[in-house]
Amino acid sequence: MSYYDFTEQEKLHMKIQLEHFQLDAHQSMELQKAFTVAKLCQVLAKTKKSNIYPFIDRIIRLVQTLLVSTAIIERAFSAMKIVKTRLCNRIEDDFLSTYLVAYIEKEIA
Incomplete structure (x- = not known):
């Protein structure tokens, strides 16, 4: 998901939520103690602020999945x-694709 996946109205709401979140973060000791993205996500869920700032919660969850995807x-x-390798450069694409899937997912296979 990218910035372009949001409608113009969602982008406007997101900007407003970010401004309100910044003010809230300066006043909340729990939010100030959240030094990692995972901890911030936990604090938002625990304090029910994820309901108040749904776009912030959504962005944080997207950031967390990005690391796994990468x-x-x-x-x-x-x-x-x-x-x-150089010796195997002549492997056909179908065979290579099948072999790579098996190699990458060898723990499951």
Whole structure:
């Protein structure tokens, strides 16, 4: 999801929520103690502020999934680098794709 996936009205609400959230964060000791994204997400849920700031909550959840997505992609490219060496450059795409999926998901397989 990107900035372009939000409607103009949602972007306006998001900007307003961010401004209100900044003011609230300066006054809330719990929010000030949240030094990580995960802790911030927990505090928002615990204090029910995720209901007050749904866009903030949504953005934080998207940021958390981004790290997992990036790691999966990096693992896939690392596996491809191992499998596709100079000697194996002639492997056909279908075979390579099937082999890479099996290699990347070897713990499940």
